Amino acid sequence: MQKMQSINTYRFILDPTSRKYKCPNCGQRSFVIFIDSQTGEIMEEYGRCDRESKCGFFYHPSKGGFNNSRNSDIVIDKIEIPSPSFHHNSIVEESMQLKSDFLKYIGLLFGTSAANEVQSKYKIGTFQHFNYSTIFWQIDGLNNVRAGKIIKYSESGKRTKNISWMHKFLLHNNFIKSFNLSQCLFGLQLTNNDKTSIIGLVESEKTACIMSVVFPDFLWLSCGAKGEFKLAKLSAIKDREIIAYPDCEIQNNGTSTYDEWKKKAEGFNKVGFKIYVSDLLEKESTLEQKKQGIDIADYFMKEVNGT
Known part of the structure; x- marks a missing residue:
């Protein structure tokens, strides 16, 4: 039988770094903000004052709305999930x-x-x-x-x-x-023996495999899909220098995967990550290539083949 473990829900987490903001209640720089762990969004208006006895201000971004209370206990639901x-x-x-x-x-x-x-x-x-x-x-x-x-x-x-x-x-x-x-990142086991190379992070497994041959100076990993570029999956490489290469693709709403990843990376970096989202494809790709949704391997293979 699969063992069960009790864990805290963590859609919204308190910033684990030592960074503090000005508390909206007492005015002291003692406010620890919330982070959306799914999107990487830094939620500066929500958080908890560390001056628990003198202030205790707490503003939580709950799912059904927003709970704003002073001198309140933090209530975190627990759920049972399989290991x-x-x-x-x-x-x-x-x-x-x-x-x-x-x-x-x-x-x-x-x-x-x-x-x-x-x-x-x-x-x-x-x-x-x-x-x-x-x-x-x-x-x-x-x-x-x-x-x-x-x-x-x-x-x-x-x-x-x-x-x-x-x-x-x-x-x-x-x-x-x-x-x-x-799930975990595809290729994550390679970080055991290679602890110094810059990590090239891409969407697909195919791209990681091809780039490992084309540009072997990087350690190429894949998150598996554009929507898998998220905090939980990247936590294992938090201490590494990462260059992310999203596919060059225009979304239905007019934005690009680059825009999405860049916004997320800005949030991740505020909690200790070192991620740079490359704009190489955004700058070098034609409109037709963007419609096709080319990736970094497509780009470099065209360069190699002279097309």
């Missing part, structure tokens, strides 16, 4: 005995030796039960296998929109009884 589940390492090793079309694509781009190195480095598997799709294993800093993300690529590097997960297959076929998915 993270892990796949057996033997499944990872077994999946690496085959070569998916994605690895063949990497081989066509850079040669068989480079493809083998990418597979070994990132622990990329092949799932024969799903038309020899690629398994991007998510392995954390303690070498726990947290997830197996399954995506079908062609030998030309094109992917389908269908994404599955190894735990879903195992559950469906009764190989396991339960699984609590708790």
Whole structure:
């Protein structure tokens, strides 16, 4: 049976740094502000005064509205959630005995030796039960296998929109009884042996793999999707220097992924992160490329091929 653990809900968290703001109640620089952990937004109007006996001002951004009270206790709901589940390492090793079309694509781009190195480095598997799709294993800093993300690529590097997960297959076929998915960054295990390189953070696993060959001076990791650029997932690399490369894509509301990530990064940096969001693609891409949603690997491969 999956063990349960009691944790605090943390959509809104108090700034964990020593930074203090002017308290709106007593006027002293003793106000600890709230941060939206999902968006990275710095919420300077909400917080708690550290002068608990002399002031005790507390202004909390609750879900259903805003609770403004003086000399009040902080009420944080507790919930019970399953502890993270892990796949057996033997499944990872077994999946690496085959070569998916994605690895063949990497081989066509850079040669068989480079493809083998990418597979070994990132622990990329092949799932024969799903038309020899690629398994991007998510392995954390303690070498726990947290997830197996399954995506079908062609030998030309094109992917389908269908994404599955190894735990879903195992559950469906009764190989396991339960699984609590708790994701981490793709490639996170590499930070164990490389503690000094600048981290290049991208959206897709494919981009991280290609950039690890094109620009090996960086340690390339993937958050898995544009919406996965969030505090909880990045916490494991908080102390590292990070350059984020969002895909160059115009959203339906007219903004770009760059705009979203830049705003989030500004909030993350106020609580101790060191993230620079690159505007290279924003400056260099054509309108057509932005409509296509190119990524940093697309850009550099065009440079390499002279197109």
